[in-house]
Amino acid sequence: MRSTVLTDEPGQDAYKASNPGISAASPRRTGGDLVQLISPEGERISHPEFDLWVSDVTDEQLCSLYEDMMVIRRIDAEATALQRQGELALWPPLLGQEASQIGSGRALRDDDFVFPSYRDNGVAYCRGVEPTDLVRAWRGNASSGWDPYRHNIATQQIIIGSQSLHATGYAMGIQHDGADSVAVAYFGDGATSEGDVNEAMVFAASFQVPVVFICQNNHWAISEPVRIQSHIQIADRASGFGIPSMRVDGNDVLAVLAVTRIALDRARKGGGPTFIEAVTYRMGPHTTADDPTRYRDANELEDWAAKDPVTRLKALLRTKGLLTEEVEAKTQAKADEVARSLRAGVINMPDPAPLDLFKHVYSTPNSWIERQKDHYSRYLESFSGSTPEGAL
Amino acid sequence: MSKLTFARAINAGLRKSLENDPKVVLMGEDIGALGGVFRVTDGLQKDFGKHRVVDTPLAESAIIGTAVGLAYRGYRPVCEIQFDGFIYPAFDQIVSQVAKMHYRTQGRVKMPITIRVPFGGGIGSPEHHSESPEAYFTHTSGLRVISVSNPQDAYTMIQQAIASDDPVLYFEPKRRYHDKGEVDETADLSTALSMEKARVVTPGSDVTLVTYGPLVKTANDAAIAAADEGVSVEVIDLRSLAPIDFPAVEASVRKTGRLVITHEAAQSGGLGAEIAASITERCFNYLESAPVRITGFDIPYPYSKLEMHHLPDLDRILDGVDRALGRGNSLSGLEG
Numbered sequence: 001m002r003s004t005v006l007t008d009e010p011g012q013d014a015y016k017a018s019n020p021g022i023s024a025a026s027p028r029r030t031g032g033d034l035v036q037l038i039s040p041e042g043e044r045i046s047h048p049e050f051d052l053w054v055s056d057v058t059d060e061q062l063c064s065l066y067e068d069m070m071v072i073r074r075i076d077a078e079a080t081a082l083q084r085q086g087e088l089a090l091w092p093p094l095l096g097q098e099a100s101q102i103g104s105g106r107a108l109r110d111d112d113f114v115f116p117s118y119r120d121n122g123v124a125y126c127r128g129v130e131p132t133d134l135v136r137a138w139r140g141n142a143s144s145g146w147d148p149y150r151h152n153i154a155t156q157q158i159i160i161g162s163q164s165l166h167a168t169g170y171a172m173g174i175q176h177d178g179a180d181s182v183a184v185a186y187f188g189d190g191a192t193s194e195g196d197v198n199e200a201m202v203f204a205a206s207f208q209v210p211v212v213f214i215c216q217n218n219h220w221a222i223s224e225p226v227r228i229q230s231h232i233q234i235a236d237r238a239s240g241f242g243i244p245s246m247r248v249d250g251n252d253v254l255a256v257l258a259v260t261r262i263a264l265d266r267a268r269k270g271g272g273p274t275f276i277e278a279v280t281y282r283m284g285p286h287t288t289a290d291d292p293t294r295y296r297d298a299n300e301l302e303d304w305a306a307k308d309p310v311t312r313l314k315a316l317l318r319t320k321g322l323l324t325e326e327v328e329a330k331t332q333a334k335a336d337e338v339a340r341s342l343r344a345g346v347i348n349m350p351d352p353a354p355l356d357l358f359k360h361v362y363s364t365p366n367s368w369i370e371r372q373k374d375h376y377s378r379y380l381e382s383f384s385g386s387t388p389e390g391a392l
Numbered sequence: 393m394s395k396l397t398f399a400r401a402i403n404a405g406l407r408k409s410l411e412n413d414p415k416v417v418l419m420g421e422d423i424g425a426l427g428g429v430f431r432v433t434d435g436l437q438k439d440f441g442k443h444r445v446v447d448t449p450l451a452e453s454a455i456i457g458t459a460v461g462l463a464y465r466g467y468r469p470v471c472e473i474q475f476d477g478f479i480y481p482a483f484d485q486i487v488s489q490v491a492k493m494h495y496r497t498q499g500r501v502k503m504p505i506t507i508r509v510p511f512g513g514g515i516g517s518p519e520h521h522s523e524s525p526e527a528y529f530t531h532t533s534g535l536r537v538i539s540v541s542n543p544q545d546a547y548t549m550i551q552q553a554i555a556s557d558d559p560v561l562y563f564e565p566k567r568r569y570h571d572k573g574e575v576d577e578t579a580d581l582s583t584a585l586s587m588e589k590a591r592v593v594t595p596g597s598d599v600t601l602v603t604y605g606p607l608v609k610t611a612n613d614a615a616i617a618a619a620d621e622g623v624s625v626e627v628i629d630l631r632s633l634a635p636i637d638f639p640a641v642e643a644s645v646r647k648t649g650r651l652v653i654t655h656e657a658a659q660s661g662g663l664g665a666e667i668a669a670s671i672t673e674r675c676f677n678y679l680e681s682a683p684v685r686i687t688g689f690d691i692p693y694p695y696s697k698l699e700m701h702h703l704p705d706l707d708r709i710l711d712g713v714d715r716a717l718g719r720g721n722s723l724s725g726l727e728g
Contacts, residue, residue, distance in 0.1 A: 113464075143496040154464065155497055159488050165454055166489070169461020169469075176417070176443055176467070183461070196485075199454035206449050360499040361533055363557040367588065368635040369533075 034279060035259055036249040040307040042315020053258040059322050065106065065253050066317055067331045069098040069310050072122040074335035075131050076284075078342050079121075079138070083288040087346050088138045092119045096251070096283030099309030100216045102126060103256025104184075104278070107264060111181040113170055114153040115163035119216075120186045127153040131338055132345025141349055161187050161194030164213060168200045171209035171273075182210045182267040190221025192237065193229045201241040201275070210267035212260070213238075213275045216250060218282035223295040238275035250278030251309035281307070354380060393576050399432050399569040401543035402508075404577055405550035406433065406470065410440050416554060417462060419446040419455055420472030420508075429474055430510055430569055452482035459505050460489050468504045470554055476511040477520030477693075483528070490559045491534030506553045507561045511539075512606045512656050513703055514567035516696040523693050524657035529561050530634040530666070537634040538587050539563040541608035543573035545631065552587040560587075563633075565606030590637035592644065596626035599713050600644040602653045602667055604630040607704060611654060614709040625713060633663060641667065642674050649680035650716040654704045659687040686712040 037054065039045055076093050083091040094101060097119070105126030108114065116123050121134050129146050136145035137156070144155030157163035167185035174181055191197050192215060204211050217234055219226050230237065238245035244266075246259045256278055263274035281304040285292050317323040358373040396404065409416045418433060418440075424447035427434030437445035448455050452473060459469035473479045479486075486507065493503045513522030530537050536558050540546040546564070553560035585591065593608060594615045603611045608629045615625040626644050630636055645651050651671055653664040668683035686704045694702050714721035 115461075142498060143492075144498070147500045148464070148497060149500060154501075159484065162457065162485065162489060165457025165485065166461040166464060168454075169458030169463075170465050171461070172446075172458055173462045173465030173467055177465075195481075196453055196457060199449075199451040199457070202449050202451060203454050203458055360495050360497075362536075363494055363499065363502055366536075366635055367637075 034247055034249050035255045036252050037254040037258065038252045038312055038316050040312055042312050042319060044316060050255065050258040053261045054254050059320065062317065063322055063327050065102055066313050067334055068102045068106065068126065069253065069313065070331050071335050071338050072098055072102065072125050073310060074339050075121065075125065075134065075342060078339040079135055080288060082343065082346055088135055089140050090287050090289060091138050092287045093284035094119050094122055096281045096304065096309070097216055097218055098122055099253040100250035100256055100278040100280045103253040104214050104260040107257050107260035108184065109181065110152060112152065112184060113181065114184050114186065115167040116153060116156050116186045117163065117188060118156045118158050120156065123186060124153055127151040129153065131342040132349070135342070135346055139346060139349060141352055161191035161197040163187065164197045164200035168204045168209060168211050171204065171211035172207055175207065175209050180268045182212060182264050184212045184214060186214050186216065188221065189215060189217040189219065189226045189229050189234055190224065192234055201238065201243055204273035205242045208272035211273045212263040212267060213273065214278060215276065216278045216280055218280050220282050220296065222286040222290060233277070235275060235277035243273050243275050245275035245277065247277045247279060250280030251307050251312060253309060253313055393574050395572050396543050396575045397569065398543050398546055398571050399430055401547040401575050402432050402550050402564065403434055404575065405547040406436060409551050409554045410436065410444060413468060415466060416468045416470060417444050417446065418470045419448050419459065421448060421450055421474050423447060423472050428472060430566065433472065452478055453485050456482040456485035456490060456507065460485065460493065460503065463503050463505050464501060468554055470506045470508065472508045475521045476509055476523040476525055479509060479525060487532050491532050495534060502557045503559045504557050505559045509561060509563050510566040511563045512565050512567060513693060513699050514606065519693065522699065524655065524688065526563055526633055527657055527662050530663060534559070535634060536560045538632050539605035540631070541565065541605055541629050543575050547575045547577065548579055548581065548584045549587050551581055552584065555581065563605055567606055568609065588632045588635060588637060590628050590630045590632065590640040592626060593629045594625065594627040596624040598624045598648055599650040599652055599716050600626050600628060600641065600648045601709070601713065602628045602630060602641055602651065603655060604633060607654050607656065610704065610706055611709060614706045614713070617706060617710060618713055623713060623717065636667065638670055638674060641671055645671055646675055646678045649678055651679070651683040652686060652712045652716050653683065654686040654709055654712065656688045656703055658690045659685055660690050662687060681716050681718060684712045684716045
């Protein structure tokens with residue numbers, strides 16, 4: 001398991017100490033203003049209601065968040081390059097969404113359980129998933145890259161919104177067990193149109209289970225702008241289900257950390273589900289197979305580049321005098337090392353064996369599968385020792 | 393031994409599973425205070441509590457999708473889909489998640505989920521209440537599909553399904569819910585016939601008649617009627633629809649040389665086609681005549697005044713037996 005540096009406990013204690021009257025039930029706002037603690041220019045904005053939830057974050061931890069964001073941006077760039085070089089079949093870049101994923105991912109405890117979508121590689125990184133395992137499925141070597149129980153994060157879901165129900169069911173299990181961990185579902189703005197996400201909110205509200213829905217509104221569902229998905233702010237939908245929501249600047253790592261801690265704290269204390277809309281932007285294509293120049297304006301990209309999550313945190317660190325040469329060098333070295341290890345892991349990944357086709361379809365032997373496997377292995381064997389290679 | 397209705401037998405099996413394994417959780421619409429629309433879960437919420445017998449909101453995809461999450465957490469959910477025709481909103485979760493999770497995660501995440509589906513017609517219901525959707529699921533790798541035909545199997549096999557580490561669709565013939573039969577509630581699961589095995593319910597030597605679920609009773613009646621005419625019909629209750637116990641069917645066909653398959657579901661692309669093709673592949677040389685299918689028609693399930701024309705009955709089955717035997721039948725003289 002990874003080491004947790006920014007779980008909700010420290011902030012929670014500080015918060016409780018200074019606000020004895022405030023319970024898990026507050027702030028129960030619905031939608032509303034964008035929560036922002038760092039401006040796009042990198043200034044720390046005071047917001048008492050939320051500052052308390054990050055008052056314990058040390059300078060060192062701030063640098064660590066910066067490193068995380070730099071590293072996952074580098075993983076993303078390396079994976080995109082590997083796809084262009086033919087080493088990966090496909091890759092879904094997260095460029096632009098680093099603050100949403102690191103700010104929320106670092107708020108989680110080891111015993112929380114994450115149900116991510118295919119783009120949540122930064123969250124998986126926070127859970128301790130090895131970079132090479134992030135791309136295993138995208139190389140086509142397996143249908144998923146890691147053991148969910150080792151990192152307490154499910155494998156990445158491709159069916160849009162499906163995992164919101166899995167998180168809700170898992171949270172029902174937590175509730176049955178009387179535990180205080182939390183299930184967290186990640187999905188995008190497009191997913192909020194899916195029936196499953198809506199049904200998940202119905203179930204979560206009815207049973208008041210400890211689940212947090214984190215919607216990264218990155219403004220685009222492949223080529224469809226968010227206005228096609230929703231006529232109102234996405235966060236405002238939650239109130240229709242009786243679920244409190246928060247709308248946060250998803251490019252502000254500190255604000256995302258704060259709202260995630262609030263939601264986790266509420267869930268741990270039996271306060272039920274919370275919906276978070278992290279307003280961010282998909283700077284890259286939907287996947288490496290996509291061409292966003294066909295459907296979106298270059299000006300829009302420029303506007304969002306000015307709100308870049310990494311640049312913003314970097315500016316704050318510089319203002320605070322934390323961006324020393326030493327920190328920059330260390331961050332760079334870490335990103336380089338991770339990228340090197342990812343590339344080596346991909347290039348050296350052994351191909352699966354043909355008969356792996358039939359593995360794990362069932363947990364116990366199945367007569368249909370066994371017969372087909374037997375016939376196919378005989379077929380494969382029929383080639384061995386017959387015609388020498390190259391001969392007619 | 394006690395005499396139980398089909399519905400009570402399932403109820404007794406569910407009760408036993410709830411008693412034996414604290415991880416077993418029942419979920420579905422109206423399964424609590426009401427005991428389910430067919431009363432199959434009658435009294436279970438009262439005895440095991442609302443956390444183990446969960447009345448869910450009315451959303452089938454969510455019933456299955458949250459069961460996936462519970463299974464992730466180590467639970468063994470038993471989901472009730474109220475009627476066959478209501479399963480389609482959950483189709484995506486069943487096919488894309490329940491069926492594939494074990495394969496996707498290389499065996500790390502098990503999906504010990506049982507999905508109970510009252511199915512089939514014959515009760516005079518409106519649309520969507522009488523369907524036989526089993527072939528959609530037998531075509532989906534990763535699922536086990538079973539159907540029960542009598543109270544003893546209903547009692548034993550619901551427990552076997554729940555104990556299975558693989559997901560199981562358990563099809564209950566709703567028109568047989570009130571049929572009574574002897575049930576040995578002390579039966580030991582470890583010595584019970586595997587739920588993957590078919591059973592010869594009526595031995596015979598002239599024709600093999602393969603069926604499952606609600607038509608096992610009809611097929612047995614047909615075998616008795618055929619015996620009056622001097623024709624010996626061997627009736628096989630498949631019990632498991634995925635995988636099908638082909639060796640059992642094959643052994644019978646090697647003996648009789650003739651095969652009739654009957655089910656309520658529509659014919660084209662149905663289980664009868666799979667059985668006819670597989671048996672032809674496996675023992676073509678033993679067949680004396682082409683396999684015969686007696687099934688529901690390729691139509692939407694009809695309005696109830698006509699359902700008895702749609703459902704295979706004793707006479708249609710006997711007509712099929714005649715066809716397999718090359719005796720005079722309704723299609724005599726027709727080519728192809």
